[in-house]
Amino acid sequence: MSTTKIRTRYAPSPTGKMHVGNLRSALYEFLIAKHEDGVFMLRIEDTDQERFVEGATEIIYRTLELTGLKHDEGPDKDGGYGPYVQSERMKTGIYMKYAKELIEKGEAYYCFCDKERLESLKTQVDEDGKTVTMYDKHCLSLSKEEVEANLAAGKPFVIRQNIPNEGSTTFHDELYGDITVDNVEMDDMILIKTDGYPTYNFANVVDDHTMNITHVVRGNEYLSSSPKYQRLYDAFGWESPVYVHLPLITDENHKKLSKRSGHSSFEDLIEQGFIAEAVVNYIALLGWSPEDNREIFTLDELIRDFDYHRISKSPAVFDMGKLRWMNGEYIKAMDFEPFYERALPYIREVITAPLDLKHIAETVKSRIETFADIPEMIDFFQAVPDDYDTEMYTHKKMKTDAATSLKVLTDTLPILEEQSDYSNDALYQTLSAYVEREGVKTGYVMWPLRTALSGKAVTPAGATEIMEVIGKEETLKRIRAAIEKLS
């Protein structure tokens, strides 16, 4: 019985905001490790000097912090497998050392071909103008002396993986099973670039092995290059890790999530009024489902229930509608104080009058899906829109229209003038007496009042509750204005 702990890693490139697809990879990597009480590691893959974005590393840290995906090891938490940043690892000479080992084994070779020659290898393939380059192993035939001479002359070089032209390579994925590719299909990929940096592909294999990663979890886009990685493991004589390739997340058009569609990054979603926990919960279910029908999970519950064998193989569409619903569920379940704290800025956007903001927050808590829904819902507390349509007074079910509304408003105005207790309950009681006297439905009275007080067809509070919030003076003012408008 092996007692080796599971070790997974999240290995992002610091190239900008954190995409929800990346976040889900991080989440699954975290869950797979934590479910077995393993180690979740963070490694920064900055081998691409061109794409490096200032501040991107901070975004990664902040996002992991905010989502609760705490890493056990990383650049800021040494666990004995450092360094955890690839550019720093490179300084140790590790990649070059392993590349040379492969050269000695005949599994890799120096290549001095320049751009022009490579360009000439390109073959036009289809009408879109797509080209395919398959390296022709030109430099493989260089003699040892020629290589030495080139090196001594300081000629720029890369190191390529030597993949034979016959046979095939098979690797095993936990989800997709065995995948076999003919070796002829595989290009001699570059391991070490001219600038001395390793390519992502090579650094990944070397790092995953030397950092003792047991489960390599990554996006489906790497599925087809995995045979090449497998050859590397085999060439080194290393035991290959457990591979788990994750299905893609797409937009509603089944295309890769784009920057412009609003749900591209975690940061954007938070800005749009979503709760971190809800986003995590939602993306956990995008490509994975539990044995029961549960949908609301805390992170701890996910750790407990997550079984990577239940990850699905087909791509999933990111459904903003369902995320909104789930976010609404989280908001409803929130304790009031933290809810209020988060809602306050949105309330202040439209309310400057000295009103009971807590009360306003309460009215809205079970009705919003994101915090950004708040302003539009409560702006009438500040002021009635003066151009609202009097057609709103006509309501079939309430049996009201402009004329009957005018009567109700005129009738209730003196009652409300006399009323001193402007609490919701007291107001309701007082108006109920009028309802009873008139022998009408409650709505027949409340509808016109609510409309007069809000100028809106939909409000988060009933007539009497609105009165409680805005107070007597404002209530009377609004009703008088409505009477005038209807007269």
Place this chain on the structure above:
RNA sequence: GGCUCGUUGGUCAAGCGGUUAAGACGCCGCCCUCUCACGGCGGAAACAGCGGUUCGAUUCCGCUACGGGCUACCA
């Protein structure tokens, strides 16, 4: 183009040879109700197609169609 992966309602999905093919979001209807929402109840809505294998295919195999991914000195 080549290679490779995928395909259950609009979306997320359960199912792992025999089921009235779950559940959720959304949509529609009803109830509750001082509007909306919440909550409750109910409804419409799916196995891409064609061939096998089998007593029996949504489930296994093949082909086709459609979709995705890779095909960089990017990750």
